[in-house]
Amino acid sequence: MYLLARVERVSKLCENVNEYLLRLDRKLGSKPGQFVMVWMPRVGEIPISVAWEKDSLLKLIIARKGVVTSYIHNNIREGCRFFLRGPLGKGFEITQGEALIVAGGYGAAPMLYLASMLREAGSRVTVALGFRENRNVMLVEEFEKLADRVFVATEDGSVGFKGQLTELVSSILSSSRYDIVYTCGREQMMERVVRMAMNAGIEVQASLERLIKCGIGICGSCTLEPQGLRVCWDGPVFNGYKLIQVDDFGKWWRDASGKRVPLPT
């Protein structure tokens, strides 16, 4: 059964990334890190993380990628309908203390929601955001409102630190003490962040993507080997100690037939 939503506002966050503020016909009741399946009739259905939720208002941040996301960017305006099912999956565990959030690109979407929950729980929050170049930079001011410190890295150095997000994270981790690291973004980046945190003895949680079909743990499309962890049901957020035992982490993806293929870059 789908939840019905109306688009109240569409905002452009940066090139190819839009934010959709939706009013639902009932409260979703999600945790940061959980996702919804967004159905566009006749077009398709895709997983999108909850970027924020309050009462019956919901924010989704959607990057243009392929068929469904382009359809949404091209056609969905204020007043249009969204069909949603969820909340699905297991979200981030809120650990009180000194928190570091590491997000690359649209991986920042669920982290704004997480940051606000961490603040409510009384944690101190540092945020490290990575983008390719100036035109991909988004949500920096929103994070600045919520977090104690915000660092930005761009590959071309047009904004903030010049270089890879992982280099920035490495220097942040060596300069202060953290209790927990949360990360979302490209898996190759997250793999490095998870290893850095584990090596420093810090708890870490990462949000993974795989092809989601059923979204309810019943079809096996999104499974990680050899543990048989389903991204849609056991995840999408996993603990570092689990992830470092997953052969697929940072390496393998499943295509639509279920075959294991190298992780797309």
Added chain:
Amino acid sequence: MAGGIGLGVRIASLDLKNPLIVASGVLGVSVGLMKRAEEAGAAAVTTKTTTLKERTGHPNPVIYELEYGLLNSMGLPNPGASEMGTVVRRAKEVLRVPVIASIGAAAPDEAVKIAEHLLAADAIELNASCPHAKGYGIEIMSDPGLVAEIVSALKSLPLPVFVKLSAHGDLRLVASKAIEAGADVLVAINTLKGMAINVWARRPVLGGVYGGLSGPAIHPVAVRAVYELYEEFPGFPIIGVGGVESWEEAVEFMLAGASAVGVASALRRGFEVIGSIVSGIREYLANEGFASVREMVGLAHRV
């Protein structure tokens, strides 16, 4: 075997430690998920239906959750027989319980080609019943002669052959043809063909338009199918599938004539459901004074 109750059953050449099998489709092509099912107490696992060439399946949405079941239009996504062969061999390395390899084919030589990749499995299950993949499943059920030809071709291989039936079509006719052709086990039933339309979108929900209904909604239909098959072929091994959510539906299947039962949709509540079904069966047997599962098979037919 707590309290001396015999939970074990033998189906064709497969020794099952209890009557609970994970049905085809819900473990995908994941050895890790098969292992989790075994650890949760399943006596055997069935692979996703494999076709000769890989299939990507239908576009999303592929699932629609209802209060009383699930509609799915997965469309038989699978990586093809050769890749599935690798998965089955790997599964046999890490699992102790039997692995049943499900196949989907529209012709005898095609079926044999697929099965030849899967000889590491303990049995071949011919899916003669998928309601939402063109050219497979119920489309072959509508041709009982073809089912018989495929079964007898598969019998040239050294594995027992299970035939998974649909409640659509002439169940008894297809079953009798399959048995004549040498089938070792009947599996009943697959999902029932259905669909859903969203009233606000005014469109069919499923990407494949039609889907297969499973879960509690189809249980009475499945019990009827098993009962009819047992009546017609008393003593022939049957695996009852459809709407098993607790020990009670499992026991019902066995009373109707099933030697074992399959679960699929109930796993959406987690793997723990397997253990609770098995312990519920054990408790029922103990409380009702049965010494083994076998004593209960087909009891509802006794006059």
